[in-house]
Amino acid sequence: MQYEIEVDGRLRQVVVHRVGDGFAVEVDGRRWQVDLARVDSHTLSLITGVVPPNGDTGDATPASDSSRRPGVGPLVSPRPGGPSREVIVSSGTDGRLVVRVGATAFSVALNGRRRTDEMVAGTDGPQRIVAPMPGKIVRVLVGVGDAVHARQALIVVEAMKMENELRAARDGTVAGIHVKEGVSVEAGAPLIDIL
Amino acid sequence: MQYEIEVDGRLRQVVVHRVGDGFAVEVDGRRWQVDLARVDSHTLSLITGVVPPNGDTGDATPASDSSRRPGVGPLVSPRPGGPSREVIVSSGTDGRLVVRVGATAFSVALNGRRRTDEMVAGTDGPQRIVAPMPGKIVRVLVGVGDAVHARQALIVVEAMKMENELRAARDGTVAGIHVKEGVSVEAGAPLIDIL
Amino acid sequence: MKKILIANRGEIAVRIARACREMGVSPVAVYSECDRTALHVRYADEAYPIGPSAPRDSYLRIDAILDAARRSGADAVHPGYGFLAENETFAAAVRDAGLVFIGPSPEAIALMGSKTAARAAATRAGVAVVPGTEGPLSPAITEPELTSTAQAIGYPLLVKAVSGGGGKGMRTVTNLRDLAAGVAAARSEAGSAFGDPAVYLERCLIRPRHIEVQLLADEHGTLVPFVERECSIQRRHQKVVEETPSLAVGPPLRAAITSAASAVARAAGYTNAGTIEFLLDEDGRFYFLEMNTRLQVEHPITEMVTGLDLVRWQVRIARGERLDFDPAQAMIPRGHALECRIYAEDPDHNFLPSPGRIQQLRAPSGPGVRDDSGAAAGLDVPIFYDPMISKLACWAEDRASVVARMRRALDEYVVTGIKTTVPFFRWLLAQPEFVEGRFHTTYLDEVLAARAGRSFVEPDGDAEDIAVIGAALQSMLSSGVSRSSAQGAAVDGAALRWKARARADALRR
């Protein structure tokens, strides 16, 4: 699940993966492990840790931690526990959200729907459609050589029990298809090239 | 609008008329004027007055009240102001409502839903002792066929780290025992029947 | 006294109603149209509507309030603060209606309510006043007369409303060029705020501290002064933080300033609760400023350090009872107390009022915390009245501890749906000048001007990441059903980016 979220005048790219009972969340590439509990319809309790690239669980004393795992990529389900934050989300003005973290409130705007790579793609040159999250290829909607137009659906990836359509950012021609229906892919795997 | 409402074992007949911005409500023939404001989805603010048959607004010093109206029947929109009560309605057990008036809570049932709580059963008929909460049966203090008297301890249930004795509401004979010592029970599970 | 009508609204009406309940007296509320579901109405035994929302149509309507008193059968009226609290006509009308006015006599209100008459009374009592004109400026004063009067007092000077209060009808004038305009502006504001355009001139002391003395006086000649409060943290002449005792006052000065306060109050034949305000200059000299002939907003901090319930004593004095406690209890503070006035204002946008509906409200609690609030979740903060939603007061063994406790309490305070001044107080209580007590009545305006609108929120990077994560997860959890995500979907990527850019530009300004 991918979000584009504006806070304090900056756009942040957020990718959410479900891992075990919790979530792995990337914010502009920085990876967090998040244990989420819902307190009420507006209030979340998050217990978080930053996951370093080697997949360390972020324990305070890793050297003596028997539960420490070696780096095995981003989708380890780490040992829970860590910083605890209460997050309260309420509606602000102009369709923005007010997100309170502990005692500090942020005004944020989010697109509110699953975003795909094409939303943030450049304006010309070849496009490569990559998997935004780990998942399974449900359907490939185009063939090599097909002409496609901007925002045309190209491929459907299932992740977190949701089907996500990935679309073309602009007009072009399908130059390559790297996957078949039914296969599982990791986040970032190349799926389709368009010229 | 007409309602039949049971409170404290008694059925009350309620008729609601809208009058002006407020309501005229009859409770078993006693007439109230009610100014109603909704605080939130569960909370009402009522400013009320009892309307005597002559339609007096219930002012404290009616003799000198230039606004006093002569009796013109029940559907006058009287001068607002009077006793202020906050009413909070929440859901109780067995489909009943808990209605809090000021600091006092009442258990009420709307439109003929009779009270089914054996804990406060009437003076005759069979009693069924049910588990008031999830817990574990620690001891059964009576056997089938035992004569028991009112307030006699029948069974001990452990919940929330406390042993709780459940007692007979009135005299009778143990007709059935549905549980054994050591078993866990859910809230509402039948434990003992008394005839 | 069986039933007290409270001629006020909001937190102070709730505060008085609580005192009534504790004394076995029935509290009666009055309410304007927009206050029908306000906390003070729900908390009272009875409630009577007194008119439309604008104050002049309801909370300033003496006739409507007396009519409600009569209908309820109340035998006394408590005016709270603001609205009619310092209106001698109201006090007299209550008395004439055969009811007890819980406050001073109309005569004392009239005397001390006029700032110029009060200055004269202080002078007669031998207490120094801030140099200034003896009476109000004549409405027909000529420009040369005004110029020479101002010259005699010296610049900078203050133009102040004779009937003023709360920083309204007040202008600072730093030189001759701004004099006429300042007088005109103050007159206009005073006329609309207090119905009396009369103003006078007073020298503007350099970096003074605001020190005030709470008093209680019974009807049998006993008058008790209390340990001072300091209220130097002001924004545009409005108090925002108060504390007691003052770091600037030691026992000798305390003895002198409370004696002076007592002398002024005695000279005015004062009864019930009142407060005498002084300015303390950098050399330790103090000057009578004015008297507030009513309960003060900041009374809770005095209650916390003395253990005396001021509202309860107001009622007891009005019942004719005697002040029978040891006066030393009022003068020797235990520990230290601090109050922050929580306003529905946006501190990051020049403290503009932020009315609206409170979505969630979670007040701080635990040891040493007292929240006197008129707000509740689901309630609207109306546009018609002072936007203070609560007074957060803390007590602790010493000043450092009470500052730490207040910071803890502010961190606990959750209000969503509207903006509040909580983030501003979190910033203020971290400033070295505040922590060390190095401030004066213009400290806050100066430091706010120097910040030039910079946000009071200085988040760590992690918190911002967590906010982004929380927004994403909340959106995911409420996907499809939440209003916010639907709104978000309507904004396409380009528009969102454009908005982000515009907002970043705005923040840089």
Place this chain on the structure above:
Amino acid sequence: MKKILIANRGEIAVRIARACREMGVSPVAVYSECDRTALHVRYADEAYPIGPSAPRDSYLRIDAILDAARRSGADAVHPGYGFLAENETFAAAVRDAGLVFIGPSPEAIALMGSKTAARAAATRAGVAVVPGTEGPLSPAITEPELTSTAQAIGYPLLVKAVSGGGGKGMRTVTNLRDLAAGVAAARSEAGSAFGDPAVYLERCLIRPRHIEVQLLADEHGTLVPFVERECSIQRRHQKVVEETPSLAVGPPLRAAITSAASAVARAAGYTNAGTIEFLLDEDGRFYFLEMNTRLQVEHPITEMVTGLDLVRWQVRIARGERLDFDPAQAMIPRGHALECRIYAEDPDHNFLPSPGRIQQLRAPSGPGVRDDSGAAAGLDVPIFYDPMISKLACWAEDRASVVARMRRALDEYVVTGIKTTVPFFRWLLAQPEFVEGRFHTTYLDEVLAARAGRSFVEPDGDAEDIAVIGAALQSMLSSGVSRSSAQGAAVDGAALRWKARARADALRR
């Protein structure tokens, strides 16, 4: 000390976390499965899961708690009360892990934690103990031995758990016939509650009052006793109301009983906070009952009348600091304080636990009120732990005022979704025996038995009519078209007008 792990849950974990924040120390929470969203988790800086909901699988798991301490990098552990607070193995394990245990030494816990050893220690210190067996009953005691032991002590007598507390593992036996069953029941309850079935016998004094003395002792030999608390209002040996000072204790008795308490604590080499409990008989003689080697549930009332923060002092003592305040401050109470333990229990059904989800919660506030709560709207009260959801404490100038204030505060307390003991307290505080202070430790059980389950709610007829009206109107509103959208539009209009006016004001300045 930078980070303290709080090995507890609920209100006391929140209380300790608040103290941490005020001291600039980071609070770390631990939680069982059912407590993931509990207040103490949300209030902490860090939180670590320690196992399933049953206490033996989580809050009693020394290994899991120490693992959380290590992972968090905490340098100290506060045990709160209950759970592992009086477990010397835990205190030793914390020390062995190189962390500071915020409490007494394992040796002191071991000595005073055994009720029979503590009785011996008191006797050695020259303090009278309630007559009873010198040690625990042998597990193999024969019925004739038991009979003669009981005979020597005399009926009525108490069977008490050696490792007990909080009224668990305790039975009153009034005659020989109930003796064996009482011992068996107490052993069973003690075994499951404390993991130790050992019990002893003690004479049951006639109508005694429960008087206890709070102590603080630093690691440099200074020991300070505090003005007594009275906790005679008990239901089945569990305290439900506490107050300080006691109406039954004057200055001479206070001097004697605090000296006795100090002697016992000194004899035990005691450090940090602890409480020594006494029974006071009708002739004014007092007997050592037991020592609680931890923070007491009812510590807030002592804080209120002395102005000393006990949790803060626990941390300071553990850091090696000295008790540097004037001991007179601890002994001379200011005013009177009262605490009601608000339980999730149904007082109208024999105080059966009432677990479940809290729908709404509105805690009382205003002058003199302190609510130490672990509950919040939307939270479940779990079935696994003590069902206390909050401690409501009030302070006022004198006892009559604090009783009135507590009644006011109870009236303000709104909890829906579960039953609470609030209605019971409203009833209790209206009883002449309570108001006049004529009570003892069995007063409440006697009066409850005499009431034979009669409801504590004694509504006036009007309130019942209003309840019926409210139910009808709420039903009508919930089924019909809501007016909320129209109201919302009005609010937006109002907000716009206010903003417009505020901007106009800003421009005028």
